Amino acid sequence: xxxxxxxxxxxxxxxxxxxxxxxxxxxxxxxxxxxxxxxxxxxxxxxxxxxxxxxxxxxxxxxxxxxxxxxxxxxxxxxxxxxxxxxxxxxxxxxxxxxxxxxxxxxxxxxxxxxxxxxxxxxxxxxxxxxxxxxxxxxxxxxxxxxxxxxxxxxxxxxxxxxxxxxxxxxxxxxxxxxxxxxxxxxxxxxxxxxxxxxxxxxxxxxxxxxxxxxxxxxxxxxxxxxxxxxxxxxxxxxxxxxxxxxxxxxxx
Ligand code: NI
Numbered sequence: 001x002x003x004x005x006x007x008x009x010x011x012x013x014x015x016x017x018x019x020x021x022x023x024x025x026x027x028x029x030x031x032x033x034x035x036x037x038x039x040x041x042x043x044x045x046x047x048x049x050x051x052x053x054x055x056x057x058x059x060x061x062x063x064x065x066x067x068x069x070x071x072x073x074x075x076x077x078x079x080x081x082x083x084x085x086x087x088x089x090x091x092x093x094x095x096x097x098x099x100x101x102x103x104x105x106x107x108x109x110x111x112x113x114x115x116x117x118x119x120x121x122x123x124x125x126x127x128x129x130x131x132x133x134x135x136x137x138x139x140x141x142x143x144x145x146x147x148x149x150x151x152x153x154x155x156x157x158x159x160x161x162x163x164x165x166x167x168x169x170x171x172x173x174x175x176x177x178x179x180x181x182x183x184x185x186x187x188x189x190x191x192x193x194x195x196x197x198x199x200x201x202x203x204x205x206x207x208x209x210x211x212x213x214x215x216x217x218x219x220x221x222x223x224x225x226x227x228x229x230x231x232x233x234x235x236x237x238x239x240x241x242x243x244x245x246x247x248x249x250x251x252x253x
Contacts, residue, residue: 036151
């Protein structure tokens with residue numbers, strides 16, 4: 001059994017066959033799917049999905065890309081959503097200085113507000129970090145955060161070490177299968193299995209051989225297989241440990 005700890009199946013890419021995508025995952029050994037919020041609207045959709053499907057849990061958050069157009073009134077709405085008992089994390093939140101779709105001066109205060117929300121509710125964080133490692137670590141340290149997962153990990157060895165030292169989980173997507181992803185594979189070799197989570201980030205980042213197509217939760221098995229190969233252990237062992245990690249981290253019942 002595997003858990004896809006990060007995907008976006010509320011997105012319009014699944015409007016025609018969302019139920020089938022969830023069934024296909026369930027029928028192929030995906031025990032749970034955690035659908036991640038990326039805006040207020042997507043967070044509401046994420047909670048709705050979780051209400052309607054026993055195997056789906058939700059996270060609510062606002063992606064740093066959306067920081068410029070985030071209405072401060074949205075925070076209260078987000079909190080109401082976050083109080084639903086199938087909401088297991090605040091995310092994805094963080095900083096993105098690569099695409100810079102929103103200004104850094106708007107990203108940071110939003111990130112801090114949402115960290116505050118996670119503290120109020122006792123929920124862990126799902127972190128998006130892109131070319132923002134220094135600020136991410138600085139803020140998480142200041143806020144004394146220990147329960148966080150760095151999603152779609154693509155950092156170098158130093159960032160990995162800092163994240164592990166702070167007690168964070170490291171999450172890998174299907175991009176670990178890409179030909180040029182040596183840095184990501186190196187991180188997966190170095191990170192202890194006890195601190196690894198698996199995800200697809202679907203609809204994005206389809207595995208090698210399916211690139212450019214829509215991704216879906218069932219493909220999380222490709223991440224497990226690649227990590228097994230890198231660590232020279234069985235896929236079953238990767239599945240067993242990472243599934244237990246996810247259940248403990250997100251407190252899944
Ligand atoms: Ni995502």
